[in-house]
Amino acid sequence: MPPCARLKLRSKLVAAVALVLLCGVALPVPAQDWVKTGTSLGVEKVRLAVPDFKPAGNDPQNAALLKTFNDTLWNDLDVSGVVELVSKSFYPLQVPGQPPEVVFPAWNAPPPNAAMLAFGNLGVNAGRLTVQGWLYDVKNTQSPQVLGKQYSDAASDAAARVMAHKFADEIIFRLGGGIAGIAESQIYFVSDRTGRKEIWAMDYDGSNQHQVTHLNSIAISPRISPDNSRVAFSAITKTGWEIMMYSLDLNRLVNFPHQGGTNLSPAWSGDGTKLAFSSSRNGASQICVSEASGTNIRCLTSDKGPDVSPTWNRKTNGQIAFVSGQTGLPQIYTMQSDGTNLQRMTDQGYAVSPNWAPNGQFLTFAWVRKYGPGEPGASDIYLMDIASKQWVQLTHDAGRNDFPCWSPDGRHIVFQSRRSGKDEIWSMLADGSKVQQLTFSGSNTQPNWSWK
Amino acid sequence: MKQANRKWFLFTLALGALMLLGACSKKAAPAPPPPPPPPPPSPTASISVSPNSVQAGQSASLTWQTSNATDVSIAGIGAVQPNGSQSVSPTDSTTYHLVAKGAGGTQEATARLTVTQPPPPPPPPPTVSDSDLFSQNIKDVYFDYDKSDVRADQQSSIAADVQFLSQHANVNFTVEGHCDERGSTEYNIALGDKRANAVKTALVNAGVNASRVKTISYGKEKPFCTESNEACWQQNRRGHFVYQP
Numbered sequence: 001m002p003p004c005a006r007l008k009l010r011s012k013l014v015a016a017v018a019l020v021l022l023c024g025v026a027l028p029v030p031a032q033d034w035v036k037t038g039t040s041l042g043v044e045k046v047r048l049a050v051p052d053f054k055p056a057g058n059d060p061q062n063a064a065l066l067k068t069f070n071d072t073l074w075n076d077l078d079v080s081g082v083v084e085l086v087s088k089s090f091y092p093l094q095v096p097g098q099p100p101e102v103v104f105p106a107w108n109a110p111p112p113n114a115a116m117l118a119f120g121n122l123g124v125n126a127g128r129l130t131v132q133g134w135l136y137d138v139k140n141t142q143s144p145q146v147l148g149k150q151y152s153d154a155a156s157d158a159a160a161r162v163m164a165h166k167f168a169d170e171i172i173f174r175l176g177g178g179i180a181g182i183a184e185s186q187i188y189f190v191s192d193r194t195g196r197k198e199i200w201a202m203d204y205d206g207s208n209q210h211q212v213t214h215l216n217s218i219a220i221s222p223r224i225s226p227d228n229s230r231v232a233f234s235a236i237t238k239t240g241w242e243i244m245m246y247s248l249d250l251n252r253l254v255n256f257p258h259q260g261g262t263n264l265s266p267a268w269s270g271d272g273t274k275l276a277f278s279s280s281r282n283g284a285s286q287i288c289v290s291e292a293s294g295t296n297i298r299c300l301t302s303d304k305g306p307d308v309s310p311t312w313n314r315k316t317n318g319q320i321a322f323v324s325g326q327t328g329l330p331q332i333y334t335m336q337s338d339g340t341n342l343q344r345m346t347d348q349g350y351a352v353s354p355n356w357a358p359n360g361q362f363l364t365f366a367w368v369r370k371y372g373p374g375e376p377g378a379s380d381i382y383l384m385d386i387a388s389k390q391w392v393q394l395t396h397d398a399g400r401n402d403f404p405c406w407s408p409d410g411r412h413i414v415f416q417s418r419r420s421g422k423d424e425i426w427s428m429l430a431d432g433s434k435v436q437q438l439t440f441s442g443s444n445t446q447p448n449w450s451w452k
Numbered sequence: 453m454k455q456a457n458r459k460w461f462l463f464t465l466a467l468g469a470l471m472l473l474g475a476c477s478k479k480a481a482p483a484p485p486p487p488p489p490p491p492p493p494s495p496t497a498s499i500s501v502s503p504n505s506v507q508a509g510q511s512a513s514l515t516w517q518t519s520n521a522t523d524v525s526i527a528g529i530g531a532v533q534p535n536g537s538q539s540v541s542p543t544d545s546t547t548y549h550l551v552a553k554g555a556g557g558t559q560e561a562t563a564r565l566t567v568t569q570p571p572p573p574p575p576p577p578p579t580v581s582d583s584d585l586f587s588q589n590i591k592d593v594y595f596d597y598d599k600s601d602v603r604a605d606q607q608s609s610i611a612a613d614v615q616f617l618s619q620h621a622n623v624n625f626t627v628e629g630h631c632d633e634r635g636s637t638e639y640n641i642a643l644g645d646k647r648a649n650a651v652k653t654a655l656v657n658a659g660v661n662a663s664r665v666k667t668i669s670y671g672k673e674k675p676f677c678t679e680s681n682e683a684c685w686q687q688n689r690r691g692h693f694v695y696q697p
Contacts, residue, residue: 265638352638
């Protein structure tokens, strides 16, 4: 098939699947084809030009902080999935740093043909970093300003990064249908770079990676609370695998009662008042729910298991998806949060690690769809519309992929992949595009995206 | 002149007296001199130990007698009564040196107690050898892929384990559940937990007291073998026994 014909077929499929997912209509999807899907497809994206911010002053720190700011802002907008960034090669030679310097015809006509222009300046004065930024609707020359912002803080690389994130989120909020941006969100994950599996955290773009726990045991499955105050995880203790709780306010472990048996994979309810987790305190591994304090535990499943990896519908707090091996190879199931109305979601293969989309409509999970002797099955990331059980494959031909997790805006998915040769954290848009590697040191697994 | 005469007179008189005395002594015994005071009696001392050879840790009886002594001491023990006995249990061979001092002198006596070291203690029987025996006799239990039931060809291992455990009723242990690398981290730990509990259940059903058995799952966190082939994966799908001292 010539590339252009394939492209046409592909774009037709993209439109079809986008329609399916947007409308919730069930249509059979040819499983062998690569398709793109997502909530923002079929919608023309805004063409946004983002010339580098200009230096305001000659402080020696200026150049380095300007580079950090410009790189961070560009990346935030590029991976946002909300805008189409106009290539810098189309920009005029004179770029604005202040509103009076904007020459509208140089931006709103081809070659840039931008609808929006983000510009500004950055300066360091007596140790203080100040950024001024504007967003202009350059097609509307009468009243172009959509946004004007000024940020000021003690000059540091981290401050420049935060200002870029804040400005990017302002732009994304306005151009992305009023959905808050994610540039200030965090990703928690497991890393063995100290020699033991510990809980780590980083900014959503992979910067600022730092160790959270120092247990020198085996710590896995970090889950950040909806209010960013605590991280629940599972670790080997003197009494076996237990749910542990780390306070990000106190920067230390806080008490969580030991249950006995093997306790794994905690999951916060959307209101942060409950935890679901897997516990073998009664024998078989079952999905149990407790208060966030660990009290009042009750188990929802009673099959022979193992049942593990619960995830709440955070929109309603009324449903839980989880993994069960009750019929053999692990499959994805959903149930009401009182344990009733069990529904099997996957029909074959090896399906694990479900994560419920913030909008309540989709699950993402890892699936070796065709499994068994002679099957070359790879573990890939899938997306499923819960109402129709219609699924779409998001990763292809790229190592073993597992533990997908939604971004707070529902536009991105972070996951672990072995495509580089060892397990690392990657992110992508929820249509499988804009794939980015976030970690490079050691083995890094089980990413969990903060809720805001 | 007068003085010279007198000297001569005295000399002569003395000479005469000497001659007179010498003549008389042959004729009669002189009177016996007064008896000297009797010398103080010399002290006597003796010391003995019975038995004179013991093993370290055992005791022996030390017995001593003295007479005519006012100050009796035994080196290493100190001042003692003139006569007495005492139980001693030195750790090394010892010579007891008795010194009895009295007005009549000093008398010493010694007794030697030989201490033999006991034979090296028998190797602490339970722990070391049980641990060795455990690792020599206990057989791990292997599983099929994604399965946690003890398969037929592993029943002989269970039987051998039960036999050993029934003969060594004081042995406590942990069953570790392990999985191969192919599954997902969280599911594998739950699966390993099920495997460890399956082994425990098989042992308990065969009469092993449940309180002797702990379980832990390592999922795929601690593989025995790290290659990606079935031989290696089979090595990693197991219930592994670990002795608990």
